[in-house]
Amino acid sequence: QVQLVESGGGLVQPGGSTRLSCVGSGKLFRSYTMGWYRQAPGKQRELVASITSGGVTNFADSVKGRLTISRDNAKNAVYLQMNSLKPEDTAVYYCNARGTVTVYWGQGTQVTVSS
Numbered sequence: 001q002v003q004l005v006e007s008g009g010g011l012v013q014p015g016g017s018t019r020l021s022c023v024g025s026g027k028l029f030r031s032y033t034m035g036w037y038r039q040a041p042g043k044q045r046e047l048v049a050s051i052t053s054g055g056v057t058n059f060a061d062s063v064k065g066r067l068t069i070s071r072d073n074a075k076n077a078v079y080l081q082m083n084s085l086k087p088e089d090t091a092v093y094y095c096n097a098r099g100t101v102t103v104y105w106g107q108g109t110q111v112t113v114s115s
């Protein structure tokens with residue numbers, strides 16, 4: 001069993017930045033593909049960014065060039081650096097850990113982009 005705990009986010013002005021953190025439990029953390037998803041009100045949950053155990057990253061087209069994902073396996077942590085934020089980035093952001101047969105989710109953290 002893996003537990004994921006997100007932190008960061010909150011209220012950010014348009015054009016601003018914030019960083020989300022996700023810390024996981026378990027010895028297998030480094031083997032998981034880690035991802036950040038988001039869900040805005042009335043919309044489906046969507047993948048924002050992911051990073052494999054080998055460090056290969058993938059981003060949704062809507063966030064390319066603005067968001068960066070990184071991981072620190074020594075700390076069982078994955079981060080999402082969010083720059084040049086837009087109101088449409090407002091959503092609950094979820095941390096995700098994906099193994100070969102298992103998927104784990106964090107509880108989510110709210111990011112609101114508004115002036």
